[in-house]
Amino acid sequence: MLIEQILIQTVNGIVTGMILALVASGLTLIFGIMDVVNFAHGELFMLGAYVGVITLAATGDFWLAFVISTLTIAALGAALYWVTLRPLLGRDALTTILATFGISLVLQNYALWQFGPVARKIQEPVTGHFSFFYLDYPWYRLVIALASAAIIGGLWLFLKFGTFGIWIRATMQDRVMAQAMGIPVPMVLTAVFAIGSGMAAASGVLFGPLVGVNHAMGLDWVLKGFIVVVVGGMGSLGGSIAASILVSLLEAYASLIVSPAQSVIVSFVVLILTLLFRPTGLFVRTPR
Amino acid sequence: MNIGSDRMEPLVRVEDIHTYYGKSHVLHGVSLEVGRGEVVGLLGRNGVGKSTTLKAIMGLVRPALGRVLFEGQPVTHLQADKVARLGIAYVPEDRRIFGLLTVTENLRTGLDRRGVTDARKKELLDKAHQYFPVLAERRNQAGGTLSGGEQQMLAIARAMMLEPKIILLDEPTEGLMPRMVSQIHRIIDVLRAEGVAILLVEQNVPLTLEASQRIYLMEKGVVRHHALASELRVTDPVIHQYLGV
Ligand SMILES: Nc1ncnc2c1ncn2[C@@H]1O[C@H](COP(=O)(O)OP(=O)(O)OP(=O)(O)O)[C@@H](O)[C@H]1O
Numbered sequence: 001m002l003i004e005q006i007l008i009q010t011v012n013g014i015v016t017g018m019i020l021a022l023v024a025s026g027l028t029l030i031f032g033i034m035d036v037v038n039f040a041h042g043e044l045f046m047l048g049a050y051v052g053v054i055t056l057a058a059t060g061d062f063w064l065a066f067v068i069s070t071l072t073i074a075a076l077g078a079a080l081y082w083v084t085l086r087p088l089l090g091r092d093a094l095t096t097i098l099a100t101f102g103i104s105l106v107l108q109n110y111a112l113w114q115f116g117p118v119a120r121k122i123q124e125p126v127t128g129h130f131s132f133f134y135l136d137y138p139w140y141r142l143v144i145a146l147a148s149a150a151i152i153g154g155l156w157l158f159l160k161f162g163t164f165g166i167w168i169r170a171t172m173q174d175r176v177m178a179q180a181m182g183i184p185v186p187m188v189l190t191a192v193f194a195i196g197s198g199m200a201a202a203s204g205v206l207f208g209p210l211v212g213v214n215h216a217m218g219l220d221w222v223l224k225g226f227i228v229v230v231v232g233g234m235g236s237l238g239g240s241i242a243a244s245i246l247v248s249l250l251e252a253y254a255s256l257i258v259s260p261a262q263s264v265i266v267s268f269v270v271l272i273l274t275l276l277f278r279p280t281g282l283f284v285r286t287p288r
Numbered sequence: 289m290n291i292g293s294d295r296m297e298p299l300v301r302v303e304d305i306h307t308y309y310g311k312s313h314v315l316h317g318v319s320l321e322v323g324r325g326e327v328v329g330l331l332g333r334n335g336v337g338k339s340t341t342l343k344a345i346m347g348l349v350r351p352a353l354g355r356v357l358f359e360g361q362p363v364t365h366l367q368a369d370k371v372a373r374l375g376i377a378y379v380p381e382d383r384r385i386f387g388l389l390t391v392t393e394n395l396r397t398g399l400d401r402r403g404v405t406d407a408r409k410k411e412l413l414d415k416a417h418q419y420f421p422v423l424a425e426r427r428n429q430a431g432g433t434l435s436g437g438e439q440q441m442l443a444i445a446r447a448m449m450l451e452p453k454i455i456l457l458d459e460p461t462e463g464l465m466p467r468m469v470s471q472i473h474r475i476i477d478v479l480r481a482e483g484v485a486i487l488l489v490e491q492n493v494p495l496t497l498e499a500s501q502r503i504y505l506m507e508k509g510v511v512r513h514h515a516l517a518s519e520l521r522v523t524d525p526v527i528h529q530y531l532g533v
């Protein structure tokens with residue numbers, strides 16, 4: 001009985017962890033390259049879910065809606081970057097924090113005004129369940145985990161191989177030298193913001209069917225996203241992914257003992273312990 | 289001061305540039321020229337503005353006054369990536385290797401440009417490996433794990449991948465062992481033989497006098513003296529006056 005519960009919570013933790021990893025990858029990518037903490041990330045997640053709702057209603061095809069939403073929010077992210085953040089590059093980090101915070105308020109209130117306070121529903125593309133011990137486990141949750149893993153894997157391949165990936169990693173390490181090597185840094189930064197935004201939207205659409213889509217849905221995720229980005233080591237993609245899974249697993253196990261609402265405390269405990277004992281992040285090799 | 293001015297159109301021409309870091313006025317009207325395929329030394333004490341001059345040519349600091357011409361065209365207000373694409377490569381004094389990228393990826397930052405065929409890329413990589421065999425050995429190693437001398441080789445090789453017409457070389461021998469210094473000297477000679485111009489900033493006066501054709505001496509943000517390298521000796525009074533050796 002206990003073993004079964006632990007197994008179920010392990011699966012739950014990994015599934016939630018994969019979604020969180022998708023949110024956090026976009027966040028950490030943007031932080032890593034621009035030193036910008038993007039407080040509007042949760043709103044891009046939320047708007048992605050709304051664009052998903054609308055395109056799903058219009059087309060009836062979940063995966064088409066998923067792709068359209070990702071591309072739309074990627075374009076929105078690029079535009080937001082170009083208009084609001086690019087002019088602030090190189091200034092005090094506080095100005096960009098305030099700018100993204102402002103964008104987040106604007107987008108959230110825009111969504112409230114446009115779509116109203118009543119949560120919308122996204123119909124999942126895969127409805128069946130399979131039995132998992134004594135529980136019916138929805139297939140769709142596995143679909144989410146696999147889709148997230150595929151996107152993250154794709155991002156990794158994109159960064160690792162291919163010229164644009166090298167440009168992104170070079171720009172992350174030394175923006176000035178990258179530009180002196182002929183890399184079109186302004187374009188790289190815009191593209192990274194677009195990719196991070198698109199990933200937020202993708203996770204919003206994927207997660208939409210599990211909860212209602214409403215204007216405040218981004219808050220929880222972005223908060224947890226920040227936690228795992230810090231725990232994993234700011235700007236480290238692998239670190240954020242590992243931290244997402246670790247934190248989600250710990251929360252899932254904790255919910256066996258305390259109520260799910262209380263289990264959220266676990267992520268804050270991990271955050272505080274990390275900041276106290278390993279402030280550069282759990283999964284970052286400490287420099288020699 | 290008309291040495292060099294008989295050339296019709298210099299490759300790089302710096303005209304009376306002034307630069308500021310915030311309120312501090314660093315360059316007070318620097319003018320100099322580098323001809324095609326020419327190696328030119330830029331000497332001066334610490335803090336006189338040698339590196340700032342290179343950064344201004346590269347578009348990394350903006351002159352408040354004056355202009356930089358490349359092949360007769362003003363490039364003063366171009367972003368550094370555009371300047372690099374025109375054919376000016378930069379090897380900064382702290383090398384600035386991409387430490388987390390492998391040696392090959394470091395080279396590819398300069399190699400993966402529009403209009404370079406795969407065959408040409410391979411030729412250029414082979415050339416880098418031939419000039420710097422150690423880079424071939426360490427091709428899959430992270431740049432940050434190389435020794436100082438190896439990083440300097442990588443920085444020069446990376447600049448060469450741009451197929452530049454000129455390389456701005458800032459203190460390439462700083463902190464290197466004598467064996468490495470002579471290797472750098474050899475590479476400068478090879479590049480010159482290939483027709484690549486070099487603007488060489490150095491503290492190593494004998495090396496600069498040997499490797500360069502002309503020398504500019506800077507003091508406090510201006511060029512004070514200009515001579516053919518063959519006319520200068522390490523023991524010359526002007527060298528003593530401006531470098532205090
Ligand atoms: N980013 C900066 N901000 C403020 N001042 C600077 C900056 N970079 C250089 N300076 C100042 O500008 C002056 C010229 O610097 P520069 O680096 O060009 O000198 P240099 O001739 O290359 O010296 P060195 O031989 O030590 O490399 C120095 O007084 C230096 O302190």
Ligand SMILES: [Mg+2]
Nearest residue numbers: 338339340381
């Ligand atoms: Mg210097």
